[in-house]
Amino acid sequence: MHVVSPIRETLVLNGKSYHDVTEDICKQVEGKPTKEWKIVFGISVLVLLYGAAWVFWTWWEGLGVWGLNKTVGWAWDITNFVWWVGIGHAGTLISAVLLLFRQKWRTSINRAAEAMTIFAVICAASFIVMHMGRPWLAYFALPLPNTFGSLWVNFNSPLVWDVFAISTYFSVSCLFWYIGLIPDLATIRDRATGVRKKVYGALAIGWTGGARAWARYEDVSLILAGLSTPLVLSVHTIVSFDFATSVIPGWHTTIFPPYFVAGAIFSGFAMVQNLMLVTRVVYKMEDYVTMEHISLMNKIITLTGSVVGIAYITEFFIAAYSGVEYEQYAFINRATGPLWWSYWAMMTCNVISPQLFWFKKIRENILVSFVMAVVVNIGMWFERFVIIVTSLHRDYLPSSWTYFTPRMGDISDYIFSFGFFFTAFFLFAKFLPVINMAEVKSVLKSSSEKYPEKKKTTV
Amino acid sequence: MADSKYLVGVFDDGDELLHAVEDIRHQGVKIHEAYTPFAVHGLDRALGYSFPRMGVAAFLFGLTGTCCALLLTFWTMGVDWPINIGGKNFFPFPTNVPIMFELTVLLAAFGMSFTFFFMEDMGPTAKPIIFDVRSTDDKFVVAIDLAKNKLSEAEISKLLKESGASEVNVKEV
Numbered sequence: 001m002h003v004v005s006p007i008r009e010t011l012v013l014n015g016k017s018y019h020d021v022t023e024d025i026c027k028q029v030e031g032k033p034t035k036e037w038k039i040v041f042g043i044s045v046l047v048l049l050y051g052a053a054w055v056f057w058t059w060w061e062g063l064g065v066w067g068l069n070k071t072v073g074w075a076w077d078i079t080n081f082v083w084w085v086g087i088g089h090a091g092t093l094i095s096a097v098l099l100l101f102r103q104k105w106r107t108s109i110n111r112a113a114e115a116m117t118i119f120a121v122i123c124a125a126s127f128i129v130m131h132m133g134r135p136w137l138a139y140f141a142l143p144l145p146n147t148f149g150s151l152w153v154n155f156n157s158p159l160v161w162d163v164f165a166i167s168t169y170f171s172v173s174c175l176f177w178y179i180g181l182i183p184d185l186a187t188i189r190d191r192a193t194g195v196r197k198k199v200y201g202a203l204a205i206g207w208t209g210g211a212r213a214w215a216r217y218e219d220v221s222l223i224l225a226g227l228s229t230p231l232v233l234s235v236h237t238i239v240s241f242d243f244a245t246s247v248i249p250g251w252h253t254t255i256f257p258p259y260f261v262a263g264a265i266f267s268g269f270a271m272v273q274n275l276m277l278v279t280r281v282v283y284k285m286e287d288y289v290t291m292e293h294i295s296l297m298n299k300i301i302t303l304t305g306s307v308v309g310i311a312y313i314t315e316f317f318i319a320a321y322s323g324v325e326y327e328q329y330a331f332i333n334r335a336t337g338p339l340w341w342s343y344w345a346m347m348t349c350n351v352i353s354p355q356l357f358w359f360k361k362i363r364e365n366i367l368v369s370f371v372m373a374v375v376v377n378i379g380m381w382f383e384r385f386v387i388i389v390t391s392l393h394r395d396y397l398p399s400s401w402t403y404f405t406p407r408m409g410d411i412s413d414y415i416f417s418f419g420f421f422f423t424a425f426f427l428f429a430k431f432l433p434v435i436n437m438a439e440v441k442s443v444l445k446s447s448s449e450k451y452p453e454k455k456k457t458t459v
Numbered sequence: 460m461a462d463s464k465y466l467v468g469v470f471d472d473g474d475e476l477l478h479a480v481e482d483i484r485h486q487g488v489k490i491h492e493a494y495t496p497f498a499v500h501g502l503d504r505a506l507g508y509s510f511p512r513m514g515v516a517a518f519l520f521g522l523t524g525t526c527c528a529l530l531l532t533f534w535t536m537g538v539d540w541p542i543n544i545g546g547k548n549f550f551p552f553p554t555n556v557p558i559m560f561e562l563t564v565l566l567a568a569f570g571m572s573f574t575f576f577f578m579e580d581m582g583p584t585a586k587p588i589i590f591d592v593r594s595t596d597d598k599f600v601v602a603i604d605l606a607k608n609k610l611s612e613a614e615i616s617k618l619l620k621e622s623g624a625s626e627v628n629v630k631e632v
Contacts, residue, residue: 146540156554168562202584208494213579215502442498
């Protein structure tokens with residue numbers, strides 16, 4: 001039954017037994033918070049408080065605290081939104097798509113990636129609410145009857161599709177994450193006493209690990225993966241429609257949906273790489289998140305980075321080939337205009353630097369992997385900035401051409417999202433198991449180097 | 460509640476449990492349920508359970524979602540308050556596909572998951588019977604209700620031991 005090709009790398013090192021897996025991962029949840037955790041958590045909370053004060057000021061004072069002007073009406077707000085949504089794609093992608101493809105290496109990173117997804121989507125949604133300027137009217141985006149103050153929403157608008165797509169994605173991601181957590185919560189419940197037993201017991205909703213429950217559970221997981229895969233693709237497709245259905249040169253492109261989805265996977269994997277590299281050191285998870293995992297993630301980063309690279313070049317070609325003067329100008333202005341530095345930052349970070357991963361030495365260097373993941377996310381932020389701001393700042397009327405300069409409001413509201421993201425992630429990493437114990441145990445036999453030979457051949 | 464007596468066989472390995480379940484069922488022993496820390500593939504079949512059909516729930520809820528979305532968009536845009544946008548159709552079908560897709564996925568996912576929780580009697584206040592707390596850690600456990608079996612406790616215990624159980628315990632619930 002458990003036949004594994006000898007060329008496959010082992011996924012769990014140092015001959016861990018089932019009980020070792022439980023011990024190693026539950027230890028983090030059951031123990032007192034470490035000093036390192038308190039320090040990083042404290043910093044995150046401070047950053048969150050600083051950001052929250054600025055968000056409050058943004059709402060109090062209005063969007064004038066941002067650097068927007070009458071030509072550039074969307075800048076950091078939507079850049080941050082698209083950036084966070086893109087990062088929020090990796091979790092469900094790792095869990096759902098890799099589950100459908102039966103990729104066993106997903107088991108030790110999917111939990112943290114899904115958690116990251118949920119927090120990233122919350123960060124993204126916060127920019128949507130912020131950029132409304134009057135957040136107390138956010139309910140106007142919902143299909144409520146006319147007596148609530150507005151007309152019915154216009155279902156022809158991609159912005160309304162976005163409301164549906166993001167909220168569906170958020171709810172389904174939470175559900176997928178929670179369903180994956182149930183068996184592990186039961187493990188913690190069965191080891192605990194007192195209040196912790198009550199809390200984790202309620203969260204585990206009575207899971208026993210019965211064979212019938214497991215059969216249904218696996219069926220539910222597989223179908224959820226099947227539903228989430230088109231969902232994750234649809235979300236960024238719809239985000240790209242926000243631009244693609246407009247008539248702004250530089251936005252009005254049919255290549256946007258696949259290009260945005262590839263970029264989302266790219267930045268999402270980079271963020272997962274960053275978080276996992278830190279978590280594996282802080283929580284001593286080197287036996288679960290191995291060089292093989294890091295290397296595989298880097299390969300996906302290189303692949304998706306190349307896909308976005310081709311998209312950038314295709315955009316240029318299509319602009320030239322279309323013969324539309326405005327379209328052509330938008331692209332030449334992007335690369336050589338006043339915001340040229342952002343274009344070349346994007347090109348260097350996203351297309352050129354990930355190509356270094358073709359070398360095995362670089363791909364398997366932890367420090368380089370970490371730095372590269374940061375570089376990729378900087379590049380992906382610039383990609384959205386380039387698309388949004390360079391397409392807007394020189395419009396059809398040369399007398400209204402401007403430049404965009406961020407103000408404290410832009411920067412601080414962006415910092416707010418980091419504060420929230422890391423606060424939420426550290427809370428998750430303390431109170432919930434960061435690695436899916438049940439799934440790691442299920443691949444232990446086929447993917448652990450030292451599992452007793454006798455047991456490998458019982459079938 | 461202490462009115463049922465269960466024999467609990469504890470195994471160290473999933474495949475051993477799987478074979479033991481096949482063996483002892485072959486000997487005519489009725490098994491209450493097997494509990495494992497992770498999904499042991501084939502165990503449900505070995506216990507004689509039918510194929511799980513959560514897909515049916517997903518499909519029906521998904522269909523409900525599609526219909527609700529179609530109804531919502533058609534009624535608001537086509538019937539209740541049609542808006543003239545550049546003289547175009549009041550209800551252009553393709554622009555409503557994203558909404559239909561999202562609501563299909565939303566209802567299918569939540570409908571199926573809550574059907575699963577309902578079928579397994581799961582909820583925040585559920586009081587599960589746990590035959591061996593190690594069954595969510597590293598042990599593979601099979602529970603046999605003695606009242607429902609013709610064989611004696613000693614005979615079943617012997618069968619379990621022979622098929623590889625590392626421990627056989629008695630649990631009354």
